[in-house]
Amino acid sequence: MRMRRSGRKPLAIGKLPTVVPSRKAALVRRALLRWFDTNGRDFPWRQEEVPVYGRVLAEILLQRTRAETVATFFDRFIARFPSWQAITDSTVEEIGEFLKPIGLWRRRSASLMRLAHEMVQRDGEFPRRRVDVESLPGVGQYIANSILLFSSGRPEPLLDVNMARVLERLFGPRTLVDIRDDPHLQSAARAVVRGKRAVEVNWAILDLAANVCTIKRPQCQKCPLFKSCRYVKQPR
Numbered sequence: 001m002r003m004r005r006s007g008r009k010p011l012a013i014g015k016l017p018t019v020v021p022s023r024k025a026a027l028v029r030r031a032l033l034r035w036f037d038t039n040g041r042d043f044p045w046r047q048e049e050v051p052v053y054g055r056v057l058a059e060i061l062l063q064r065t066r067a068e069t070v071a072t073f074f075d076r077f078i079a080r081f082p083s084w085q086a087i088t089d090s091t092v093e094e095i096g097e098f099l100k101p102i103g104l105w106r107r108r109s110a111s112l113m114r115l116a117h118e119m120v121q122r123d124g125e126f127p128r129r130r131v132d133v134e135s136l137p138g139v140g141q142y143i144a145n146s147i148l149l150f151s152s153g154r155p156e157p158l159l160d161v162n163m164a165r166v167l168e169r170l171f172g173p174r175t176l177v178d179i180r181d182d183p184h185l186q187s188a189a190r191a192v193v194r195g196k197r198a199v200e201v202n203w204a205i206l207d208l209a210a211n212v213c214t215i216k217r218p219q220c221q222k223c224p225l226f227k228s229c230r231y232v233k234q235p236r
Contacts, residue, residue, distance in 0.1 A: 020171055025191035028170065028228055029201055032192075035224035036204035039211070043067060044074045046203065052151045053124065054078055059146040059158070060112060060138075065102040067210070073098050084124055087116035111138040126151040141180045155198035157189035162209035163202075167192070169213060169231035 044050070045058035057078070061070045077098045081087045087095065092109040099105040114137035119126075126147050127133050133144045145156035157163065164179045167188045176182040193201045212219045220232050 020188045020191040022191065024228065025188075025194070028192055028225060029195060031224040031228070032201055032204040032208065033197060036200055036207065039207065040200075040203060041067070041207045041210070043071050044078075052126070053083065055150040056126075056143070056147055059143060060115075061099070061102065061108075063142070067206075069101055073101065084116040084119040087113060088120050114138060128152055149199060149202070153198075155190070155194050157186075157193045158202045158206065159185065159189045160206075163189065163205050165215065166205050166209050166213045166225075169218075170225060170229055172230060 040046075043058075045054055058070065058074060061074070061077075080098070081090065081095070092106065092113055095109040095112060096105040099108050102108070118137050127136075128148075128151075130144060130148065133139060133147050134141070136144075136147075139147070142158065142160060146158060148154045149156040149158070159179060161179065164174065164185055167185055168174060171188045172184070174182040174185045179185050192205070195201065208223070208225075212223050218231075220226055220229070223229065226232060
């Protein structure tokens with residue numbers, strides 16, 4: 001779904017300052033991957049055989065929705081709509097029958113339909129430039145990052161409030177309310193996900209946020225980043 005811009009000037013992604021030492025980012029990245037290899041969550045859209053279409057579609061469905069909820073209908077959704085063309089051949093109401101469990105189904109369905117029509121016109125190929133990706137219907141910064149990550153193999157962060165929580169506890173608080181505009185969070189996220197396993201690093205941070213680095217009562221003693229975390233050292 002398209003995020004409301006409210007007239008704000010988008011952050012210049014390519015001109016972010018380096019706020020996280022590369023050595024610390026590398027240590028965090030390695031620890032996350034070791035943890036993920038044995039503790040990562042198993043979702044249908046993470047299977048190796050899932051194409052770019054399925055990976056991006058999952059991220060669209062996951063916005064403001066628990067992954068466990070999307071997992072209950074994702075396979076059925078893909079079976080019914082295996083391509084952008086299949087979505088355009090259906091109706092908003094038919095798509096909505098699948099999306100009702102995640103709320104705002106009519107708006108989400110209409111947004112997905114508009115994107116599907118655009119992708120059919122592009123023969124299912126996503127553009128490679130960020131400016132072109134963000135011009136797609138209903139695509140904001142987060143979905144643009146997921147498209148560039150999955151379709152072009154670029155190390156882009158799936159930066160949402162959950163990833164932001166982990167990064168702030170590791171590297172310090174943001175300076176702006178909106179995570180899309182905060183240079184500290186944006187730079188930290190890119191420093192950590194850099195490398196050949198960017199997809200898995202992203203998933204590792206999101207899984208850590210869901211199961212260990214939770215909003216309330218984080219399980220710090222079980223965290224693979226315990227020794228590097230600022231939050232642990234703060235008096236509470």
